[in-house]
Amino acid sequence: MGHGGGGQMSAELIQHLFLPAFGAAASSATPSDSHVLTLANGQRLAFSTDTYVVHPLFFPGGNIGELAVYGTVNDLAMSGAVPLALSTGFVLEEGLEMDVLGRIATAMGAAATTAGVQLVTGDTKVVERGHGDGVYINTAGIGLVPEGVDIRPERARPGDVVIVSGEIGLHGIAVLSLREGLEFGTELRSDTAPLNHLVAAMLVVCSDIHVLRDPTRGGLAASLCEIAETAQVGIEYDERSLPVPEAVRAACGFLGLDPIHVANEGKLVAFVAPEHAESVLAAMVATDLGRGAVVIGRVxxxxxxxxxxxxxxGSTRIVDRPLGEQLPRIC
Amino acid sequence: MRYLDEFNDPVLARSLIEQIAAAATRPWAIMEVCGGQTHSIIRNGIDQLLTDQIELIHGPGCPVCVTPLEMIDRALAIAARPNVIFTSFGDMLRVPGSRDDLFSVKARGGDVRIVYSPLDAVALAHEHPDKEVVFFGVGFETTAPANAMAVFQARQRGLVNFSMLVSHVLVPQAIEALMTSPTSRVNGFLAAGHVCSVMGTAQYRPLAERHHVPIVVTGFEPLDVLDGIRRCVLQLEAGRAEVENAYPRAVSDEGNVHAQQMLATVFEQCDRQWRGIGMIPQSGWRLTPEFAAFDAERRFDVGELTVSEPERCRAGDVLQGVLKPDECECFATECTPRTPMGATMVSSEGACAAYYQYRRLDPPKVARRG
Structure with a gap:
């Protein structure tokens, strides 16, 4: 299998294997990180799940437990939903130290409190030694979508302004540096964070945000490509306007990677109508997580x-999502 | 940021572009030898910013692309063995062999690992004495010193379970082959800066003289490439054919002497097949008899290999600068990075990959030159 990198291959696996195999049972599935169900009383419920396979389990700025909570919270928040409750599923490898599991669980509790969600149900399985990477975590979550809010990739339309909430590439380079024992001057920390409070602040000033995405695996490029394809619009941005921290640029320059392809865990990209861009940007900048928000382009x-x-x-080029994993090059 | 921003400066770039336009009084075809330069050119749209008088021809300097198919198939056969940890730079994993690639071998359960340095492979061999650890030693003169060092250290550490599948290639011999080819249209060369940082510049003087062709040692950032082009055009307009160093922050005339000594200890020159191009005499390196015990080709008998290239793939023409990627009828239709016909479509230094990645929206040019 080469389908885990958040690139084109994951998308093709869904399109060519899962959806055909699921058939009618998946007829209302959305090609999105969460799905919004409308209940009989008219309330809309966002539902999302994600599985976390991270190595190493602890990294500068976070750990697998925080990722598992914030990841699903963020998937819900990207539909504008207010996250309510999460389930937690653990696959533990025999021999995993209780202390390690304890630290992960504690981190999850603290993360849930920060995000303002409840951990309400769960499951644990143990697999033989050698059949897992210490611990895998699945979380699923539900949240309520406020009335009048309709945020989905299909709603991107020409004229929309594209805003990124802060510096990109931090999580991917932090994990890569640790995993491969590479150092780039300053220590980089993952940007792992819950985005629901930031989204709430944005919705206060503009309930008509068109699209939100948290650019995790595959980086900002994967999110932008997915939106361009889903909405069948063109997206243009200026390379000079991308907020890339120096250490990420240094690492990317060294490894031959493009920061636009590197994973984030606490950033979002927003598409809003031009008349709302200024107020949304101001609302973002007024929050901790959105302090570095900038306009990068337009539809x-x-x-x-x-x-x-x-x-x-001053020339132009196509930006693609990465194909499978990003591969450092020879020279 | 130092070494990134100042070599990307739009104002300086504009000035170089204007100087090139002012200097060029007639058409010149300049070949950038290295695939890293090709990607810099296409990614930054440098060819589009230049005067029409200057045509950039993309050269064969993509080590992944020119690694012979037989060697890829050999790597696949070795990597599929149960007791082998096959290590490689990430670039090689998607290169199509006759039937599949290293990623497929990995997906089928083969222990294929990406490493960032051949020394990591040596460390793996030390950690796994019960396994055979093989490193795929591919590349031009740039990567060769570290590979030589890995073999040297493996011997020093007495590691009997480490070996290297060596497929090194050399730039000067490739330039010689290009200049003696009847199809060559090249008026001047941008030599690969990183190759010269190892080998120095002296090797290129006889080539410049013999073929009366300017050779400008050039770096990889946009301003490096533009300055290389500018110097090349100035030489051509003045009728000069000299070796000029436009990348002095990395390249000295004598090169890296320590690296050269290590290379001379571990490797010897040999004839080498270049994928899509053919055999170029004395254009490769192999392990010397003294280090033959570390040669994966000898260690693993993979039997007879029958290789087959897709008939319609024109990667060879692309590598020799005869065809631009978007002039190939398969470009971005049958041949994409997901369904590559040739290595030039998957390598991060391949010209086809650069055109696909950055400008497949441009109108197709298949008809332009038949």
Whole structure:
């Protein structure tokens, strides 16, 4: 299997294997991180699940437990939902130290409190030694979508302004540096964080946000490509406007990676109508997590389905999602 | 940021572009040898910013692309063995062999691991004495010193379970082959900066003289490439054919002497097949008899290999600068990074991959040159 990197191959697995195999049972599935169900009383419930396979389990700025809570909280928040409750499922490898599991569980409790969600149900399985990477965690969550809020990739439309909530590439490079024993001057910390409070602050000033995405695996590029394809619009951004921290640029320059492909865990990208851009940006900048928010580009009529970047030199190029895992190159 | 921002400066870039336009009084075809330069050019749209007088021809300097198919198939056969940990730089994993690639071997359960340095492979061999650890030693002169060092250290540490599948290639011999080819249209070369940082510049003087062709040692950031082009054009317009160093922050005339000594200890020159191009005499390195015990080719008998390339793949023409990627009828239709016909479509230094990645929206050019 080469389908785990959040790239084109994951998307194709869903499209060509799961959806056909599930058949009618998946007829209302959305190609999205969460699905919004409308209940009989008209209330809308967002539902999402994600499985966390992270190595190493602890990294600068976070750990697998925090990721598992914040990841699902964020998936819910990207539909505008207020997250309510999470389930937690553990697959433990025989021999995992209780102390390690204890630290992970404590981190999950603290993360849930920070995000304002309850951990309400769960499950634990143990597999033989050698059949797991210490611990795998699945979380699923539900949240309520406020009235009048309709946030989904299909709603991106020409003219929309594209805003990123802060510096990109931190999580991916922090984990990669630790995993591969690489150092790039300053220690990088993962940006793992719950985005629901930031989204709530944005919705206060504008309930008509068109699209929200948290660019995790595959980086900002994967999110932008997915939105361009789903909404059949073109997206354009200026490379110079991307907020890339120095250490991430250094690491990417060294490894031959593009920061736009590197994973984030506490950032979002928002698409809003031009008349609301200023107020939404101001609301973001007023929060802790959105302090570094900037406008990076806009939605255009041209090159529908494609993301195009304007380079520092003034030329243009296509931006693709990464194909499978990002591979450091030879020279 | 030092070494990134100043070599990306839009104002300086504009000035170099104007100087090139002012200097060029007639059409010149300049080949950038290295695939890293090709990607920099296409990613930054440098060719589009230049005057029409200057045509950039993409060269064969993509080590992944020119690694012979037979060697890829050999790697696949070795990697599929149960007792082997097969290590490689990430680039090689998607390169198509006759039937599949290293990723497929890994997906079927083969122990294929990406490493960032051949020394990591040596460390793996030390940690897993019960396994055979093989490193895929691919690349130009740039990667060769570290590979030589890995073999050297493996011997020093008495590791009997480490070996290297060596498929090194050399730039000067490739330039010689290109210049003696009847199809060559190249007026000047941008030599690969990182190769020269190891080997120095002296090797290129006889080539420049013999073929009366300017060779400018060039770096990889946008301003490096533009300055290389500018110097090349100035030489061509003045009728000069010299070796010029436009990348002095990394390249000295003598190169890295320590690295050269290590190379001379571990490797010897040999004839080498180049994928899509053919055999180029004395254009490769193999392990010397003294280090033959570390040669994975000798250690693993994989039997007869029958290789087959897709008939319609024109990667060879692309590598020799005869065809631009978007002039190939399979480009971005049958041949994509997901369904590659040739290595040039998957390597991060391959010209086809660069065109696909950055400009497949441009109108197809298949008809332009038949």
């Amino acid at each position: 255009v009529e041209e090159h529908r389905g494609f993301v195009v970047a304007r380079t520092r030199l």
